[in-house]
Amino acid sequence: MAVGMLIDSHCHLDFSDFDADRDLIVNECAALGIHHFIIPGTTAARFESLISLARQTTTFSFALGLHPYFMDEHEPAHLDQLEALLVTQNVCAVGEIGLDFYLPETNKAAQVDLFLAQLSLACQYQLPVILHVRKAHDEMTKLLRDYRFSCGGIVHAFTGSVQQAERYIELGFCLGLGGSITYPRANKVRKMAAALPDTCIVLETDSPDMPLSGYQGQRNTPAQLVKVAQQLAQLRGQSVDDIARFTTANVERTLGINAIKKLPKEL
Template identity: 30%
Template sequence: MLIDTHAHLDDEAYEGNLNEVIENFKKEGGKLIINPSYDRTSAEKALMISREFEVVYAALGIHPHDAQMADEEFYDFIIQNSDYEKVVAVGEIGLDYYYDNSPRVIQREVFKRQMEIAVKKELPVIIHSRDAHLDTYNILESFKGKVRGVMHSYSGSWEMAKRYLDLGYYISLSGPLTFKNSRKLPEVAANTPLDRILVETDSPYLTPVPYRGRTNNPSYVRYVAEKIADIKEITFEKLMEHVEINTFEVFEKIKR
């Protein structure tokens, strides 16, 4: 049984073969995929794909890279479509100080605004944070008790992960955990409690070993899960039992 809590199925990498990608995922035991958006176009596509494929759910939000493109029309779009039964989160949202594709002050403003939407619509959030963990944490802390969600494709230290866990967030791990040069993530995988861990691919990016260098797809979430299970010295099946429970806990609109 496979669950991928973060895959960009609307990406152009899947044009012409999305049916095959999803069918292969299902044949591998795939149960559900969450498709977060990063701008208005991808949000519209995520909605369309969720309507077309039973196993796919959508999250609506604007990525920090595109934060300067956010406007009232887009916020209204999120609010208006968030009641759809297959929209399960606001995301992906957050901060990215590595690329700084949008000014940092705007990133923070847009992040907070989308957190407010999550509060209003009673939805969890999917958080992107790169080289911005302190500011990310401070914003999430300001919403403590009002919103919970997932630290997507977590890349920080175990010390920082503990602080996110204390806020009630889940830690989601992806392909980089399997890389030979991964230093911090094995410690995160080892120490994150089983009732707070999730797995994802971030497809079509961050392809895990043994397919690193190729286009990622949701079926490869198995390799991330197997790595976590190996680190924790439990079976793959035991890990996925917890991942399934955790997924339904945080994304409450997904039908069991």
Template identity: 45%
Template sequence: MLIDAHCHLDFSEFDHDRTEVFEAAKAVGVVRFVVPGTTRARWQQVLALGERDDTSVCLGLHPYFMQQHQEADLEALDLALSEHPEAVALGECGIDGRFSDTLDAQWHYFDAQLRLAKHHSLPIVVHCVHANDKVAKRLRQLALPQAGLIHAFSGSIEQATKFLDLGFKLGLGGAVTYERAKRLQRTVEALPDDAFVLETDSPDMPLSGYQGKRNEPCRVAEVCSVVAALRGQTLEQVATMSSHNATTLFGLPHA
């Protein structure tokens, strides 16, 4: 049993074959999908996917899409989280240090969403690129009651420990499959069993060998295989542990 703990199946890249994508994932043992929100304009598509028995959803404002966000979206997010208790987390929110021109705005929206997560007692799904230490510091200051997921983690074991000490799980995806990702692979080897979930970030973050191709939730089985090899564990062990961690984190129904 596998769970793809982070996949953007609402994106238009899947409009022509979404049903087949779900079926391909189920054929390799993926039984549940967690779909985060990115912009207010896409929340309805996300919520529509959440009507499926095998899909759980989150609502949030992603730092990559800053040009699409407005201040009113924060009030709308507060209302949407109240009206849609089926949302299992607030996200995807966070900080992307690659875009220095929007960093001030990113921090404004991130801080506002952290306060909303605290108000609604929801875990958060955090996009954190080139900002691990700063984000860990901010999360420590707020002491969120439900912690959450550091999506697509690629840092050191020291950075990982800062998040784990706050109760967060780390999302492991395509990055771990690259030969050059030595630091991340050393981190994965050293993580406690309850520290991580598996994810794809579909349609983005393709695995090694699939560069330039659309990523899909079925690839989480290959992520599982790489993680198992790094940790000296069986596929079944890693699948069971990561699925248990995702279920616990998001309060998912048990398969």
């Protein structure tokens, strides 16, 4: 089932999980109505390969950032490397960056320091951010508020409360919804997704992670974005085409891209 144009606002198509069939997946997505992909960076070691991949097609936009989950892989020099690439490359955001307090042994202070250093770069170069936040939404919104960050961005894989969502929206952020809303028992997440304003929702898969309900243990792909859109439409009592229209507009506005102009002429 093809729908109106969809954008996967968060997928890791640069990962080796897709080396064997990346082009096939992109072609499958095009047939389904998914025509653009936002690929965030995670570590400095992957920056060059991500940039090289993104240069191959106008259907990819990319961000660069140092992910909080990989703290052991980051070095102080990587911030200088990141800044140099923000100056020279056509990035759509700084990301994915943030706070991941899920693991009990997490060095929270080190994560905060790294996050604020990258937030400062985003502010300096007037770029939005793509946020990774686990078990730290209250801490994150406080940091953004105290820093007076005004470039906005996307909170990736948001599963927080309606109240937390409202705080992000007030700060100029959109909220990324993905596979979590397809789980029948995820009542709080589904109610939150149904209650959000049209103007602050974007869709994502987080491929190859975050499999949808019924696909646990399998590699996730951007082709599943249609099922996410269909589930969201059902939860909100809207058409899938309406979901496609406003979520695409939200990604384009928030990240400053024009994905429609990048479509191949034959579409």
